[in-house]
Amino acid sequence: MQAQPLAIPEVVLFTPKVFGDERGFFFESFSERAFQEATGLSVAFVQDNHSKSSYGVLRGLHYQLAPKAQGKLVRVVQGAVFDVAVDIRRSSPTFGQWVGALLSADNKQQLWVPPGFAHGFVTLSDTAEFLYKTTDFYSPEHERCILWDDPQIGVDWHFADQPTLSAKDRLGIPLCNAEVFA
Numbered sequence: 255m256q257a258q259p260l261a262i263p264e265v266v267l268f269t270p271k272v273f274g275d276e277r278g279f280f281f282e283s284f285s286e287r288a289f290q291e292a293t294g295l296s297v298a299f300v301q302d303n304h305s306k307s308s309y310g311v312l313r314g315l316h317y318q319l320a321p322k323a324q325g326k327l328v329r330v331v332q333g334a335v336f337d338v339a340v341d342i343r344r345s346s347p348t349f350g351q352w353v354g355a356l357l358s359a360d361n362k363q364q365l366w367v368p369p370g371f372a373h374g375f376v377t378l379s380d381t382a383e384f385l386y387k388t389t390d391f392y393s394p395e396h397e398r399c400i401l402w403d404d405p406q407i408g409v410d411w412h413f414a415d416q417p418t419l420s421a422k423d424r425l426g427i428p429l430c431n432a433e434v435f436a
């Protein structure tokens with residue numbers, strides 16, 4: 255498993271070692287040892303999630319407030335998405351900045367989105383199946399949504415069409431008005 259910190263170094267892009275043969279392929283999709291070596295963190299993942307989205311669906315920018323903040327280790331097992339993490343820690347030198355990566359069934363890459371970041375993705379293929387591990391349980395009362403196209407953040411979603419959003423995401427709030435992290 256190779257690990258590459260992105261421009262915001264707390265966000266790490268993992269590339270697994272894939273073993274291909276005439277039958278197909280095998281790779282370790284998660285190794286606590288590799289994760290700890292790469293991030294220096296010892297985290298307990300308590301929940302696995304799986305969502306399927308059609309082309310143009312954008313889910314985000316979501317996060318849970320403390321004390322239910324979630325770290326997320328995300329990957330795509332069918333199709334492709336552009337995945338985005340936004341630093342929403344007010345004390346961070348990269349507050350309000352974003353990083354992203356193309357995650358796909360083909361590249362098998364995974365993104366570690368730490369607690370303190372908002373997360374979202376837009377679906378670039380006809381459909382995409384998105385799997386991720388979280389470091390805390392779902393807590394609707396702690397869930398918040400920042401506007402996906404907040405000009406203060408300026409995410410380049412690598413997507414030229416108008417995305418399909420849930421009613422909740424259409425009501426996302428600007429970062430300047432959002433409850434975030436210290």
Ligand SMILES: Cc1cn([C@H]2C[C@H](O)[C@@H](COP(=O)(O)OP(=O)(O)O[C@H]3O[C@H](C)C(=O)[C@H](O)[C@H]3O)O2)c(=O)[nH]c1=O
Pocket residue numbers: 303305313314316317326373374375391392420
């Ligand atoms: C997130 C979640 C949702 N749900 C239920 C609540 C709703 O009835 C239904 C769909 O939820 P929602 O529309 O919030 O799903 P997404 O828009 O995919 O939300 C996720 O999208 C972005 C990309 C994230 O990073 C978060 O993990 C999460 O906010 O699943 C659960 O039962 N457990 C859960 O952990």
